Amino acid sequence: MKNSIVYKIISYIVLVMLLISLGFLIYNMSLLGKIETFYRVMVSLVLTLISITLGYSLVEGAKYNKVKKIIISSVISLVLSVILFIVSSLIYKAYKELDSMNKDELTYTTIMLSKSEVKLDLINGKKIGIVNDKEDISNYILPMEVIDKNNLKVNNEIVEYSDLVTLMNALINDEVDFIFISNDYKAKFALVEGYTEDTKLYEITVYKKNYQKAHVEKETISDKTEVTKPFTILLLGIDSEGQGIKEASSFNGDTIMLVSFDPVTLNATIFSIPRDTYVKMACGGRLNKINAASWGGTSCMVKTVQDLTGINVDYYAKINFKGVVDLVNVLGGVTVNVPISFCEQNSNREFGDALICLEPGVQKLDGEQALAFARHRHSLPLGDFQRAQHQQMIVEAMIQSMKSVRSVNDFYSILNAISNNIDTNMSTNEMLSFYNVAKNLLIKSGDVNLNITKTYLTGYDLYVYNGSGKTYTFQYYKQSLADIVKAMNITLGKEKKEEIKDFTFDLNEPYEKKVIGKTYYNETRKQVVPDFTLMSVSEAKSWGNNNGITINVNETTSESEEYTDGQITSQSVHDGVLTEEAGSSITVTVIKKISQSEDISNDTSEEETE
Secondary structure (H helix, E strand, C coil), X not given: CHHHXXXXXXXXXXXXXXXXXXXXXXXXXXXXXXXXXXXXXXXXXXXXXHHHHHHHHHHHHHHCCCHHHHHHHHHHHHHHHHHHHHHHHHHHHHHHHHHCCCCCEEEEEEEEEECCCCCHHHCCCCEEEEECCCCCHHHHHHHHHHHHHCCCCCCCEEEEECCHHHHHHHHHCCCCCEXXXXXXHHHHHCCCCXXXXXXXXXXXXXXXXXXXXXXXXXXXXXXCCXXXXXXXXXXXXXXXXXXXXXXXXXXXXXXXXXXXXXXXXXXXXXXXXXXXXXXXXXXXXXEEEXXXXXXXXHHHHHHHHHHHHCCCCCEEEEEEHHHHHHHHHHCCCEEEEECCCEEECCCCCCCHHHCXXXXXEEEEECHHHHHHHHHCXXXXXXXXXXHHHHHXXXXXXXXXXXXXXXXXXXXXXXXXXXXXXXXXXXXHHHHHCCHHHHHHHHHXXXXXXXXXXXXXXXXXXXXXXXXXCEEEEEEECHHHHHHHXXXXXXXXXXXXXXXXXXXXXXXXXXXCCCCECCCCCCCCCCCECCCHHHCCHHHHHHHHHXXXXXXXXXXXXXXXXXXXXXXXXXECCCCCCEHHHCCCXXXXXXXXXXXXXXXHHHXXXXXXXX
């Protein structure tokens, strides 16, 4: 009798375990969206029928005390339950890894900096600088919270500046005693004239706050549910020394790459935007290098790229360089052709024995070597432009390496390598919809090729005044950009590709695919306002006539031997400002030299008149 009760209890426990495992599997398979819907439904039905059969067998065995039937059904049910649980766990793990790539929360940080060390509660009678952009969380909203919380308005002056460059310059030149700035300030200060590594900056206070991404990045939230049509994605490489990306709300955009992709034809066009490209910022409207748009956060960068290209950015993916190292290592390395020998810092920005050195030639690179290859630019003949080409080579090499992924362990290793180091606005369902693309690439392998069109933005160098000093900028050729945009629109299906009717080749020379935009166009180059103090008044006016700008003369008398008659001593628009931004007129101050005898004579004449 006791044995009968025990067997009944075992039967019902096993039945409950089987039903829970089945329910867990069906739930997890439902998370997979539209991946192999037919097969998922069929598997669910078959497993449900098997479970019903086993359940009926267990109940019947318990009811009629059929011990043998109970034992056989229990063993089969337990084995099936374990299998269902393992499969469910694997699916759930993959789903959560994908889901974690779209960070729900972002951590914003503001830091109060000073050139001298002082306690926050002892600040009195000082000038505190902030940016006046009321939508900037790290540089205005959080600083105002710190100011209000610590009553810093009472005995101090709050000075507002139009942009970060002017704000940082104000601290360097001692115009203010303190400034508020985001946590990646070291990379920002490196771009400011007058700042050196010897300049000591002290962190007076650090204030952090979490925000829901849906609230602070509304414009970048995708309204799609799956990726079945051509789309664009903006890849942003973040040069962070630490692991993780959650706190990179404001960042240094070291790599900016816009990709258009057709998931049906597997055609892709990659546009690497040089970091020094001089454009108008979408946030604030100030002209600056495009990598400075990242200082205003992801939304600012996305809008700035959209304004530059006229192409809507569907998705973005911010990738910490640490993630590149991990991903390449998981893939077993990438094969590229290194053009020159060079040495570069490792992922921790370390020198000495930690330097990564490579020799020319085709070779397989590990994670650290691949990052060094993608990051290095100083010894390259074409600098940042050639580095952009190297970054495209690494992306293409990683895609090729992914074709060799066959095991579940490799798949989970890839997910684990990138989930902590990537943030995207792509939903989990949208990421899952890449399944069919991945299936074509992985299963068919060599039979399917990803057709990548490379681009190269051409232009010229120009040093421009940025508010603190003259800085190097890259001025692009409009026609080069237009050709690249056209190629991307062809991939997106918005423009038709022109048919090639004539084609010539040389059997003795290897065929090289055309790089879009790599032509030096005959366009009028932009000019900057010259230093009029090095010119005569007639030369200044001649320059103004040639550039459609009126040169107004403001005369001032002087007896000083330091000046000569007719010498220009100052100008209303700083030299180095783009001519197109100078306005319709510029006023120059010109010395009218007078002698002491003339001055005495004038005074005497005035007295006689009186």
